[in-house]
Amino acid sequence: MRLSVREFEALARDRLPRYAYDFFAGGADDEVTLRANENAFTRLSLVPRVLRGHRERDLGTTLLGARIAVPVVLSPTAFHRLAHPEGERATARAAAAAGTVMIASMASTVPVGDIAKAGGDDLVLWLQIYVQPDARITRELVGRAEDAGCRALVVTVDSPVFGRRERDHRNGFHDLPPGMYCENMRDLGGQRGVRDIEMVAGLSWDHVDELAAMTGLPIVLKGLMHPADAVTAVAHGVSGLVVSNHGGRQLDTAAATIDVLAGVASAVGVPVLVDGGIRRGTDVVKALALGAAAVGIGRPVLWGLAARGGEGVSEVLALLREEIDRALALTGCASVHEVTSDLVREARC
């Protein structure tokens, strides 16, 4: 029996080829931000309330109109078939069973329509996209998300260029192995075959407006860190934000996400999610206290998937669920909505 999310990383490391483990685990440059995301949680302490007489806890909440059973969503991560042959299909089944949102990556190795089918009617599916230089390609991707029944588009805005991941360079990992492709990029723009995902160096608010004009789906921006950008985002009509530094894979030495969360959350009225370094139920409670509507997990899902396929993802989600429930009980909260900012403080150490 595995007792913590971190144990799954060790299992995954044993099972995966080196290049795949490093692709999942790694970050940009010196990996300062990668480490900072996790470490920042240890600098925050909880200040529990007692004697409140709650027998049970309700872990559920609502995100963009969808009821979810736990305040933990699956952040988008690329290439799930590198972790397990069933890839995103297995992830989707686990997300549906746990009653939470899966944000499928545009760089998924199963097409978004097939991810939706695998998850079934219970899955709340959102698609993450990178705006493409050719607006027609972006529009086709949006159409694929709509056809698959996705309920939101998550636009990643922290990647005008690719971060430099030294582990991938060292391992010579530049392409997927034979037989694996970014399936959402297949047969787009009247061309047969799989297109490369491109970054838009001049990414701007105009692209957000253009995208909003293409779809009736709610738009969530992922990869914001600065409160001023959050305010502008809301002025452009976005429905939600994900405070994220891409798990330390883009700008190295960017702040830990939990350290900037409160500034963003207090600046806007839309739901704010946060991801980066969340490995324990207490991390989730700290994020809720600092204003998050829910959190996202990236690598923990990949570790579960690599260790035991969909079952492994389910185990990771169940572990976090149990830890959140216990942390709520021990902080005197009957629901995620009772987690207030006075329950967390900077640790003096």
Ligand code: FNR
């Ligand atoms: C990512 N992330 C990511 N984000 C995104 O918007 N589109 C993507 O395709 C990917 N791909 C991706 C691959 C891998 C291997 C990782 C580890 C991450 C970033 C992801 O959504 C999320 O922001 C971080 O993973 C959160 O940090 P933790 O939970 O991994 O610490």
